[in-house]
Amino acid sequence: MPLSRKTKFAYGVGQIAETVKSTGFNIFLFFFFTQVLGLSGSLAGLAVMIALVFDAVTDPLAGYISDHSRSRFGRRHPFMLAAALPLGIAWYFLFTPPDGLGQTGLFLWLTGFAVLVRGAITLYYVPYLGLGAELTLDYHERTSVAAWRGFCGVSGAAVVVLLGVPLFFPETATFENGLLNPAGYPLVALFGALLMAASILLSAWGTQGQISTLPTNNSTQNPLSLRENLFSIWRNSSFRALFLGTLLVAISIGITQTLNMHLNVYFWGLTSNNIALLGAGVLLGWPVGILLTKPLHQRFDKKPTIIGAALVAALASNIAVVLALLGMFPSQSSALFVPLILLLLFVGGAASGLAMISGASMMADVAQQHADHSGQQQEGFFFSAISFTGKMAAAAGYLVAGIGLDLIGFPLQASPSEVSITQVSHLAMLSLSAGIFAFASACTYTRYQLRQPATEAVLC
Numbered sequence: 001m002p003l004s005r006k007t008k009f010a011y012g013v014g015q016i017a018e019t020v021k022s023t024g025f026n027i028f029l030f031f032f033f034t035q036v037l038g039l040s041g042s043l044a045g046l047a048v049m050i051a052l053v054f055d056a057v058t059d060p061l062a063g064y065i066s067d068h069s070r071s072r073f074g075r076r077h078p079f080m081l082a083a084a085l086p087l088g089i090a091w092y093f094l095f096t097p098p099d100g101l102g103q104t105g106l107f108l109w110l111t112g113f114a115v116l117v118r119g120a121i122t123l124y125y126v127p128y129l130g131l132g133a134e135l136t137l138d139y140h141e142r143t144s145v146a147a148w149r150g151f152c153g154v155s156g157a158a159v160v161v162l163l164g165v166p167l168f169f170p171e172t173a174t175f176e177n178g179l180l181n182p183a184g185y186p187l188v189a190l191f192g193a194l195l196m197a198a199s200i201l202l203s204a205w206g207t208q209g210q211i212s213t214l215p216t217n218n219s220t221q222n223p224l225s226l227r228e229n230l231f232s233i234w235r236n237s238s239f240r241a242l243f244l245g246t247l248l249v250a251i252s253i254g255i256t257q258t259l260n261m262h263l264n265v266y267f268w269g270l271t272s273n274n275i276a277l278l279g280a281g282v283l284l285g286w287p288v289g290i291l292l293t294k295p296l297h298q299r300f301d302k303k304p305t306i307i308g309a310a311l312v313a314a315l316a317s318n319i320a321v322v323l324a325l326l327g328m329f330p331s332q333s334s335a336l337f338v339p340l341i342l343l344l345l346f347v348g349g350a351a352s353g354l355a356m357i358s359g360a361s362m363m364a365d366v367a368q369q370h371a372d373h374s375g376q377q378q379e380g381f382f383f384s385a386i387s388f389t390g391k392m393a394a395a396a397g398y399l400v401a402g403i404g405l406d407l408i409g410f411p412l413q414a415s416p417s418e419v420s421i422t423q424v425s426h427l428a429m430l431s432l433s434a435g436i437f438a439f440a441s442a443c444t445y446t447r448y449q450l451r452q453p454a455t456e457a458v459l460c
Helices: 005-012 017-038 041-067 076-095 102-134 137-168 184-213 225-236 238-267 274-299 302-325 337-374 379-407 421-447 452-459
Strands: none
Touching: 005 017, 005 137, 017 041, 017 076, 017 102, 017 137, 017 184, 017 302, 017 379, 041 102, 041 238, 041 379, 076 184, 076 337, 102 137, 102 184, 102 337, 102 421, 137 184, 137 274, 137 337, 225 238, 238 274, 238 302, 238 337, 238 421, 274 302, 274 337, 274 379, 274 452, 302 337, 337 421, 379 421
């Protein structure tokens, strides 16, 4: 029986929590601790890496436990509900360190609360992803479920970027760029905490009616050990392709996310209002990519779609920086400056949305194929294993970027006018290292083997 739109929407709303967390980490966290509070890039990168490694290690454990749990509230919902309050509290304190901590104190504060935030999101998000894979057995409806999740996630990111940046970081005479004003960050923390907790509770409440229809894990009577689970899923060649592709993408994302706000403020010379405006390019592109997912899957299937999306996303995210370094991109005073960046961000956003939905849909197919062949319902473990490698690789990306900032001598707590052209150029070249890993990910996806006819035969 097809899922109702109400159920798909309720499930999708849950993505807002993870997206707000990710967007907050990507846009605010590293910049806040380095350029506003003065923590060194190496220590900030190390702190984020430690939190990501902790998060990655706990992902398979959370997937394994939720796969094999039993309660009258289902396998996934109890974990989702338990995470809401701890996540909100940890998120607020992450952005509100007390004054006078110094380098060691800031490092410990960032590490400790980043670990707590990521631990709470793991408790919620891994079972949440497992729930999405269980909602339907239909090959194309899985894409629809992932698309609803993507749309809601974009909405959460839009609220953070389009509303949060200009509202909480307005330009003032005191600060050359509003994002350098420390007063805005506690407001971001409170707003994000409330939004994440609310989205989790709404998603759990809206999908509780599906609990009785979800598959039960017959292996709970004689479950495989954690090690046996790992060996079992690693033998699947399609899983390995998604695993390695995610690893390479995650390294790229880690570098890009760490340096993105630095590039916006110091390389492009954007104000906080302009950053929010240009952020709309990505946010408008994502829904377009999500809408294109199902027709492209039906026309070309999932594997060619994700390969093409990975290549386009990598190109779109790097070409403007390359052209600017070569002196071939319009200057900020040109009428073409904003439209061209908006266009590239739009294309990159569409490709990223297309790749994300394709990957989620493909992983659900792999998990179902494994369940049919082995009799083991391990949706949570499959998604957690992919999440594990992604976070471990992203941790490496954050550390590389943080150390890179110190190696190029990039100044802390500096206004844009105080940074030399040479330092800005080195910053841009450091950011381009992410593109190498992004292009390499497309090659790994060629090893994916599931195709529509074969998968449909398995699912019937």
